[in-house]
């Protein structure tokens with residue numbers, strides 16, 4: 001596995017208007033490190049697990065395909081993002097999982 005590299009106060013999520021984005025192996029946050037909430041950290045780590053499970057191409061290919069399908073169907077950018085299956089899973093699980101010690105260590109959370 002490639003270790004996750006967390007970056008903070010980053011221009012990419014800020015430019016996209018989102019709190020965070022996983023561009024594996026990078027986990028990019030809009031906010032400074034001390035302002036990132038644990039639930040957001042967990043949510044992003046679930047995306048890391050999804051990328052590792054599906055593989056980079058399949059994860060991002062399906063993610064973007066679902067997003068644009070929803071947008072073409074008339075949904076707002078925000079709603080389309082939320083309705084992506086990977087996001088549904090991540091929102092559903094973010095408050096129910098514990099990060100493993102290895103995950104905490106590689107993200108610098110431990």
Ligand SMILES: [Zn+2]
Nearest residue numbers: 043047087090
């Ligand atoms: Zn997400």
